[in-house]
Amino acid sequence: MKNFSAIALILLFGSLLPQSDLSADVLIKDFFGAISNWTNFKLEVETKEELQRISIDDGSENLDSETVSSLNHARTNAYQRAKKDNRQKLNRALEKITIDENYNLGEYMDENPNLREKIIHYYNAEPEIEKKKYEKNFLYLKSQLHFLGKNNLISKFYSELGGEEFPILNDNLPPVAFTGLVIDARDFKLNPAIFPKIQNEYGADIFNKRIAHPASVQEFGMILYLSDPKSKLLEKRVGNNPYWTVPIGVTGKNKTNLTVSYEVALKILSSTITQKNLKLCKIVILVAE
Known part of the structure; x- marks a missing residue:
């Protein structure tokens, strides 16, 4: 019955969901470039990574750390580096998100060990949404962490609501x-x-x-x-x-x-x-x- 009520609520009031209107969005950017979008309740970060040089390995010499044998290899390495960088930025920004009048998320987790476990499990599942773009010899990776929805951040506080x-x-x-x-x-x-x-x-x-x-x-x-x-x-x-x-x-x-x-x-x-x-x-x- 509870599931039915939740589904009915979403169907009836789906228009409440935040849409895109960048001119009206409330955006706060931190020192490391992470953007908190308080209109759409999400975090967004971006990293630019240069692709390694490509060289044919004919066995006559070893490839150095700046050189790979294929474009796919170069893109994979760039993506792994960018993903790691983005997750570090997201983690740092997530801990600073203001929860209420007294706490940011990091402080709130310190006071609530059970919630801390939920948040760690949530973040370790890599819930971010990614968008890759290759331009010349660079990779641009955007990562977004959404707070709204059944399996996202706010859902971890569900027992404290209502x-x-x-x-x-x-x-x-x-x-x-x-x-x-x-x-x-x-x-x-x-x-x-x-x-x-x-x-x-x-x-x-x-x-x-x-x-x-x-x-x-x-x-x-x-x-x-x-x-x-x-x-x-x-x-x-x-x-x-x-x-x-x-x-x-x-x-x-x-x-x-x-x-x-x-x-x-x-x-x-x-x-x-x-x-x-x-x-x-x-x-x-x-x-x-």
Whole structure:
């Protein structure tokens, strides 16, 4: 029954999946060139490797380490070197991915040995997607590590997702239904995260990983981060009648959580229809480029 529910959810809300809109993608590049794409929830790295020289081995002399006997051999060696380099970059970048207000992935694994084993097993299975391109005497190898989907990074946190309902706020407002939520945080220094929180000004969680539907988090991500409010991805995620607001602050050690006013929280949670849409992760956060 659980499998059926997950499949039905994907079929009904497949449009929530991030697409390609590079002009609106939220990209963060580290010192070693790894790019964290927080719109599509993936890591991407690239390595350029020069192919070894090709020489016919007629038995009269030994080939040195810079020379091989065939193009296939040269390409294979270049690919092996590039793959090793890319995996080192991915591993380094993966450990630095911000999980929540307190931890990056490396720190989170240190605190959770069981999760650490899952992540190590996941990474050792070489889950990256590769794209090779040969140009003149060079190999360009791109490797991507996707976080969304049944067997990818976020799925390893599945047991930590769901199980809570929205807070019950005392003030009763006439219910107003919205198709989703858009928070424009472009004027704030906000760091994207896998599991951010939205809180009211008194610290109550309006949205967190326990409130969100686990299958939605796994398939779509808790939040769609965008830099452009005109992106077509916005309406695909939150529908044609989202509630737009601005935060009143950013909190958390890692500056990942947004605070909205008590009045805004009341309006967001006034309708069970809006609550259902929020549980399905129909939320966009706009961040500065």
